[in-house]
Amino acid sequence: MYDFNYHKPGSIDEAIQLFTGAEDGVYLAGGHTLLPSMKQRLASPTDVIDLAGIGGLSGIEDVDAVLEIGALTAHDEVATSSVVQSEIPALAELASLIGDAQVRNRGTIGGSVSNSDPAADYPAGVLGLGAEIVTNKRSIAADDFFTAMFETALEEGELLTKIKFPKPEAAAYVKFPNPASRYATVGVFIARTGSGVRVAITGAAPSVFRSTDMEAALNGEFSVEALEGITLDAGEMNSDLHATAEYRAHLCTVMAKRAVRKLL
Amino acid sequence: MSISVQLNVNGKSVTLDCPSNTTLVDLLRERLELTGTHVGCDTTQCGACTVHLNGRAVKSCTILAAQCEGAEVTTIEGLGDTDNLHPMQEAFRECHGLQCGFCTPGMIMSAVDLVHREPAINEQVIREGLEGNICRCTGYHNIVLAVESAAKKMRN
Numbered sequence A: 001m002y003d004f005n006y007h008k009p010g011s012i013d014e015a016i017q018l019f020t021g022a023e024d025g026v027y028l029a030g031g032h033t034l035l036p037s038m039k040q041r042l043a044s045p046t047d048v049i050d051l052a053g054i055g056g057l058s059g060i061e062d063v064d065a066v067l068e069i070g071a072l073t074a075h076d077e078v079a080t081s082s083v084v085q086s087e088i089p090a091l092a093e094l095a096s097l098i099g100d101a102q103v104r105n106r107g108t109i110g111g112s113v114s115n116s117d118p119a120a121d122y123p124a125g126v127l128g129l130g131a132e133i134v135t136n137k138r139s140i141a142a143d144d145f146f147t148a149m150f151e152t153a154l155e156e157g158e159l160l161t162k163i164k165f166p167k168p169e170a171a172a173y174v175k176f177p178n179p180a181s182r183y184a185t186v187g188v189f190i191a192r193t194g195s196g197v198r199v200a201i202t203g204a205a206p207s208v209f210r211s212t213d214m215e216a217a218l219n220g221e222f223s224v225e226a227l228e229g230i231t232l233d234a235g236e237m238n239s240d241l242h243a244t245a246e247y248r249a250h251l252c253t254v255m256a257k258r259a260v261r262k263l264l
Numbered sequence B: 001m002s003i004s005v006q007l008n009v010n011g012k013s014v015t016l017d018c019p020s021n022t023t024l025v026d027l028l029r030e031r032l033e034l035t036g037t038h039v040g041c042d043t044t045q046c047g048a049c050t051v052h053l054n055g056r057a058v059k060s061c062t063i064l065a066a067q068c069e070g071a072e073v074t075t076i077e078g079l080g081d082t083d084n085l086h087p088m089q090e091a092f093r094e095c096h097g098l099q100c101g102f103c104t105p106g107m108i109m110s111a112v113d114l115v116h117r118e119p120a121i122n123e124q125v126i127r128e129g130l131e132g133n134i135c136r137c138t139g140y141h142n143i144v145l146a147v148e149s150a151a152k153k154m155r156n
């Protein structure tokens, strides 16, 4: 890891200013993606801006039909929160499946969603529930947020402050974890909402996506059989030493069926 | 860039200057000579570097010393000593929960946090709770037995 200037601003405005003034600035949340990539010298920022000193960026609030989760909230806090467990249990379960105990004690929801790793779990929950991503200057719908592999709608220096999750009627998350890292080889989040079924798939393709075929089938009839015969295009899938594109496409339907079964 | 960090390690207040890219494990091992905390992978995988940061198990190779300003850190040296072993250390000895011992400090720090926060300890909870700690020797069986046995003593 190369040397850098370390900053710990006390407010969002100060953080933005530091970012703007830096030659190559980066925000630091839990550091469990950023620091490993700095050690590998995949990232070599001149300025690291630690968000931990900014008040109000962490915590979970139950606001009528929505759960608001602050950007700096650790995975373990979401996994063990009684509010999340009762209002959106699938989201608490998703958080409990991330990495391992030590990673869940440090990694944050804001870091995970900003980073948009193709194999990360949270993007499936954010897109599956149709959440809103709130930043220092605007609110972005999940459908417009995840744009490409490791790419999001966040602009340079834009700071994610919280995520608003509308409470679904019911939801389930099922993943096929990579046995070493626990990242999703394929993870499927299914939510039944007032405006229909949403199916979000992570791990399979360069970025999390919704399967409109599965959604249409499940809106017709919410059953495991409804997914029978739906095959996603392997041409759109990732392929690596852990799973070929064909295998990932196959896993999408298998995981989706398991998620539906949990909801019956 | 050089920074100044003040933190509390095993009950003692420490203030020192270090380069901003110093990790917590480097601060512990190289500056404070607390070499009980090990570095197995330096890539956040193995858990050999696990310590408690404000009471929770974390991988100290993936935390900057700068992020620990004002924090309470406990390492394996702060848990117990040769004459006065922590029940978890005693149980690892008794149940033969180690062979080469390289993973053991991290295993024990994770296991203590696990027992503190999980109301019901059983084999499955232990195996899942220690997923972030890799052991290349024991096959985990005696580690699970040690944690089960220590949990009973820690609860009494």
Ligand SMILES: Cc1cc2nc3c(=O)[nH]c(=O)nc-3n(C[C@H](O)[C@H](O)[C@H](O)COP(=O)(O)OP(=O)(O)OC[C@H]3O[C@@H](n4cnc5c(N)ncnc54)[C@H](O)[C@@H]3O)c2cc1C
Residues within 6 Å of the ligand: A026, A027, A028, A029, A030, A031, A032, A033, A034, A035, A036, A051, A071, A072, A097, A098, A099, A100, A103, A106, A107, A108, A109, A110, A111, A112, A113, A114, A115, A117, A119, A120, A121, A122, A158, A159, A160, A161, A181, A182, A183, A184, B044, B045
């Ligand atoms: C061993 C291991 C296993 C893991 N397994 C899983 C897994 O199974 N599933 C999974 O989903 N993830 C997994 N992860 C990743 C983990 O969840 C990370 O913690 C997470 O992806 C990043 O969160 P962070 O808080 O650590 O972010 P950081 O590493 O601090 O930041 C990541 C990126 O996001 C940016 N950023 C952070 N916060 C903000 C913000 N508020 N606004 C704008 N930009 C921001 C940073 O600048 C940086 O570019 C694993 C990590 C490790 C080390």
Ligand code: FES
Residues within 6 Å of the ligand: B038, B039, B040, B041, B042, B043, B044, B045, B046, B047, B048, B049, B050, B059, B060, B061, B062
């Ligand atoms: S040395 Fe920190 S996880 Fe392996």
Ligand code: FES
Residues within 6 Å of the ligand: B097, B098, B099, B100, B101, B102, B103, B104, B134, B135, B136, B137, B138
């Ligand atoms: S005892 Fe040797 S690695 Fe665990």
